[in-house]
Amino acid sequence: MRTVVNFLTRLTGTAGQAPEPTLFVIASLPRSGTHMLSSLLDRHPQIRTEAEIFNPYSERNHKHRGRSAQWVLRNRAWHEGPQPIRGVPIHLNHDDPWKVWQYLRGLAAVRYLCMRRRNVLAQFVSHEQAMVHGRWQVWRDQRRPEVVALVIEPRRLEHFAERMEACWERFDAEFSAHERLPVWYEDLCEHTEAVSTDVQQFLGASLVRGLRPGTIKVGRPLAEVVSNYDQLRRYLGGSKYESLFELPATQQVRRAA
Numbered sequence: 001m002r003t004v005v006n007f008l009t010r011l012t013g014t015a016g017q018a019p020e021p022t023l024f025v026i027a028s029l030p031r032s033g034t035h036m037l038s039s040l041l042d043r044h045p046q047i048r049t050e051a052e053i054f055n056p057y058s059e060r061n062h063k064h065r066g067r068s069a070q071w072v073l074r075n076r077a078w079h080e081g082p083q084p085i086r087g088v089p090i091h092l093n094h095d096d097p098w099k100v101w102q103y104l105r106g107l108a109a110v111r112y113l114c115m116r117r118r119n120v121l122a123q124f125v126s127h128e129q130a131m132v133h134g135r136w137q138v139w140r141d142q143r144r145p146e147v148v149a150l151v152i153e154p155r156r157l158e159h160f161a162e163r164m165e166a167c168w169e170r171f172d173a174e175f176s177a178h179e180r181l182p183v184w185y186e187d188l189c190e191h192t193e194a195v196s197t198d199v200q201q202f203l204g205a206s207l208v209r210g211l212r213p214g215t216i217k218v219g220r221p222l223a224e225v226v227s228n229y230d231q232l233r234r235y236l237g238g239s240k241y242e243s244l245f246e247l248p249a250t251q252q253v254r255r256a257a
């Protein structure tokens with residue numbers, strides 16, 4: 001009973017207590033760079049991130065299905081340890097069977113890193129590629145899986161994009177009062193040091209330069225791995241998804257001029 005009381009005391013920030021750990025969540029969606037950010041933070045001596053312990057599709061999480069979100073967070077994500085800053089990645093579409101997002105809404109002291117991807121087409125293609133080769137993350141010392149050409153059905157892409165957008169809209173509405181920092185996958189790939197600095201400052205960690213993700217991105221330009229790229233671009237031309245497509249080189253030159 002004392003353990004539960006102490007855990008809740010940490011989260012509510014009761015006055016008079018010794019300095020308590022900083023608790024955070026990486027809020028994300030599939031194929032948005034969750035593991036890249038987690039593996040970067042794990043290289044910081046003050047920060048610890050756990051695996052996706054609320055992924056209902058992972059067999060290793062089945063043994064905790066009968067537990068509450070509070071129990072899993074206390075014993076699996078934010079358990080005691082040498083690192084004072086402790087986090088866990090949770091996908092916005094992974095809510096059952098723990099109802100973790102419902103529980104987190106009532107915890108005011110938790111900080112949120114909102115890991116997002118601007119190009120939902122690239123996100124969808126990455127998801128489909130992972131379904132083919134069965135590799136959801138690749139570490140730097142591993143062999144890269146083979147990327148195959150895919151045919152993307154336009155309506156499936158639209159449905160995927162709408163679901164991703166709806167998840168973020170719900171999160172923004174329900175967690176508007178919580179401390180949040182947006183982190184974009186594209187920025188993490190291209191401006192790693194700047195993103196790392198922003199995240200460390202947000203979490204209250206001592207600044208450590210030169211942190212790099214342990215995982216790598218896998219893929220080639222979308223036009224090379226989407227067999228019907230031009231057809232898809234024409235189909236979605238004029239829609240809100242038009243900006244997802246790279247312009248042909250001739251049009252890029254024309255626009256630049």
